[in-house]
Every structure is written in structure tokens, then in C-alpha cells.
Amino acid sequence: MHAHAHDRRGIIDAVRAGVISIHSGEFVDDEGLELLAKTQCVFLPTVAWLKFRVEEGYASRYLRSGEVTQERIEAFKDECRRGYEAACVAIVKAVQMGVKLGIGSDGAHVFPPYSLIAELVAIQDLGIPAMTVLKAATAVSATAVGRADVWGTVVKGKEADLLVVNGNPANDVRVLDDPQGIRAIIQNDDARRERLKSQTNIFRVLIKTLFNAGLITDRTKAFYATYVDMEELKGEGEKMVGDDIAEEGIKYLQEINFRDRAQPVSIAAE
Numbered sequence: 001m002h003a004h005a006h007d008r009r010g011i012i013d014a015v016r017a018g019v020i021s022i023h024s025g026e027f028v029d030d031e032g033l034e035l036l037a038k039t040q041c042v043f044l045p046t047v048a049w050l051k052f053r054v055e056e057g058y059a060s061r062y063l064r065s066g067e068v069t070q071e072r073i074e075a076f077k078d079e080c081r082r083g084y085e086a087a088c089v090a091i092v093k094a095v096q097m098g099v100k101l102g103i104g105s106d107g108a109h110v111f112p113p114y115s116l117i118a119e120l121v122a123i124q125d126l127g128i129p130a131m132t133v134l135k136a137a138t139a140v141s142a143t144a145v146g147r148a149d150v151w152g153t154v155v156k157g158k159e160a161d162l163l164v165v166n167g168n169p170a171n172d173v174r175v176l177d178d179p180q181g182i183r184a185i186i187q188n189d190d191a192r193r194e195r196l197k198s199q200t201n202i203f204r205v206l207i208k209t210l211f212n213a214g215l216i217t218d219r220t221k222a223f224y225a226t227y228v229d230m231e232e233l234k235g236e237g238e239k240m241v242g243d244d245i246a247e248e249g250i251k252y253l254q255e256i257n258f259r260d261r262a263q264p265v266s267i268a269a270e
Contacts, residue, residue: 001017001018001019001020002019002020002021002022002023002144003015003017003019003021003022003023004022004023004024005022005023005024005025006024006025006026006027006083007027008027008028008029008031008032011025011027011028011032011036012031012032012035015032015035015036015039015041016035019041020041020042020144020145020146021041021042021043021044021102021144022036022041022042022043022044023044023046023104024044024045024046025043025044025045025087025090026045026047026050026083026084026086026087026090027083027086027090028043028090028094030093030097033090033093033094033097033099034097036094036099036100037097037098037099037100040100041100042100042101042102042140042141042143042144043094043099043100043101043102044101044102044103044104044105044141044144045087045090045091045094045101045123046087046104046105046119047084047087047088047091047119047122047123048105048115048118048119048121048122049105050080050083050084050087051084051122052118053076053077053080053084054077054080054081054084058077059072059073059076059077060073088126091123091126091128092126092127092128095128095132100140100143100144101123101128101132101136101140102136102137102140102141102143102144103116103119103120103123103133103136103137103140103141104116104119104141104144105119115177116137117173117176117177118177119137120133120134120137120173120176121173121174121177123136124172124173124174130169130170130171130172130173131170133173134169134170134173138151138152138153139152139153140152159188159191159192160186160187160188161186161187161188162184162185162186163176163182163184163185163186164182164183164184164185164186165178165181165182165183166178166181166183167181192227193227196227196228199236203227204228207224207227207228207233208233208236210224211224211230211233211234212238216230
């Protein structure tokens with residue numbers, strides 16, 4: 001179980017509930033950071049897209065709701081700036097307090113300039129050592145998705161996914177941002193593709209969720225198609241693994257919450 005939480009209360013409640021990782025979390029306080037460190041819950045701050053949203057021109061181009069006026073643009077930028085500045089403080093404190101820092105984002109499909117390399121660079125620019133950032137992107141992030149047994153480190157028996165580049169990213173992660181500097185990409189995808197054929201595979205379920213929600217665009221479709229047959233997903237329709245269990249759970253909650261009401265109440269979940 002993972003949680004996307006921004007404020008201190010949501011973060012603390014989620015960690016106490018036993019989540020594996022917290023995403024965003026820019027307004028975490030010292031109590032929340034201490035709890036993250038104590039429980040070894042992984043913190044994935046996604047700071048690069050916050051930085052991007054503060055930049056000039058973002059709001060006028062990507063603001064997606066309501067009338068885009070200069071007043072709304074300035075208010076949006078101010079709100080994003082507060083989030084970005086809070087995230088910068090939280091990341092530095094997290095590393096100082098021994099919190100497990102991971103690298104990831106829920107924003108890659110929405111913000112075209114975003115990349116995981118941008119996330120690495122943004123965190124390194126806060127004074128975090130490059131090697132700490134690389135470990136966050138590999139070993140710790142593998143732990144965050146429950147796959148530390150097969151991903152994250154170069155160890156005999158694990159899947160050998162390697163990126164060979166000019167320069168030493170342990171000194172500066174920016175060397176990873178130069179396509180011309182890539183010497184080789186070594187991937188062992190056969191086992192991964194085989195696992196993704198199972199309808200209960202969590203990553204297949206995630207891809208199908210994004211697909212059914214219309215969030216996989218022409219720009220990103222090719223990436224997902226590397227691992228999952230998109231036409232096969234389309235043919236499966238909207239029914240998801242676990243739907244029956246979810247329906248039973250909703251009925252049970254309805255009985256508990258609305259048993260004293262005269263009229264039945266319908267619950268719609270997004």
C-alpha cells in the first residue's frame with residue numbers, strides 16, 4: 001500500500017496505517033519525518049515537477065480548469081512556489097534525519113518536460129550527494145515497490161538492467177541527462193514481460209487503470225506497449241481484477257453506514 005499525501009496530518013496517518021511509501025509529502029513536519037525514519041517508510045518527494053510548475057509560462061500553457069486569467073496564473077504560481085520551497089526543505093531534512101529517500105513521480109504523463117533525470121538533478125542541486133541520489137533512484141526505489149529482491153542493485157541473481165554512460169554519475173547525475181553520452185543499455189525484459197501477462201500483476205493493473213482512464217496518450221503509449229499488449233488490454237474491457245471484491249466491500253460499508261436510513265444510498269467511486 002502506498003499513499004499520496006501533502007500535509008502533515010495525512011502523512012502521519014498514512015505512515016501509522018503501515019504504507020510502504022509516501023509520495024509528494026512537501027508539507028511534512030519534523031514529527032512526520034521522525035515517523036518516516038522510524039518505520040523505514042520510503043519518501044518520494046517528486047520535487048522536479050513542482051519546480052517546473054513555478055517556472056514562467058507553465059500556468060498559461062498547462063492550467064486545465066476554468067478561465068485562465070493573469071490573476072489566476074499568479075495565484076497558481078504562488079501556491080506552487082510555496083509547495084516547491086517546502087519540498088526543498090523537507091528533502092534536505094529527510095536525508096539529515098535518516099529517512100529512506102526514493103525517486104519517482106505521478107506526474108510524468110501530465111508534464112511533458114518532466115523526466116526522472118530532472119528529479120535526480122533537482123535533488124542533487126539541494127546539496128544531496130550524487131551517490132545518495134543514485135541509491136534513491138535504484139536500491140531504495142526498488143524497495144518502495146516491493147521488488148528489492150530482483151531490482152535496484154547489481155547482484156548475482158537479480159535482473160540485469162544496466163545503463164552504461166560516459167562519465168561518472170556518482171560524481172554528478174547530470175551525465176545521465178546526455179543522450180549522446182549513453183554507451184549501452186542492457187536489459188533483461190523477458191521475465192518482466194512474462195510476469196505482466198498475469199491479470200493480477202500490480203503493474204499490469206496500474207497500466208490498465210491508466211489506459212481505461214484515458215491517461216495513456218499517443219506520446220506515452222509506446223513505452224507501456226514495450227511491456228504490455230495494449231490491444232489485449234483494450235479487448236479486456238473495463239472490468240478489473242478485484243472488482244467483485246470491491247463491490248462486496250462497498251455493499252458491506254453501505255450496510256454499516258446507512259442501515260438506519262430509510263432510503264438506499266448509492267456510492268460512486270472515481
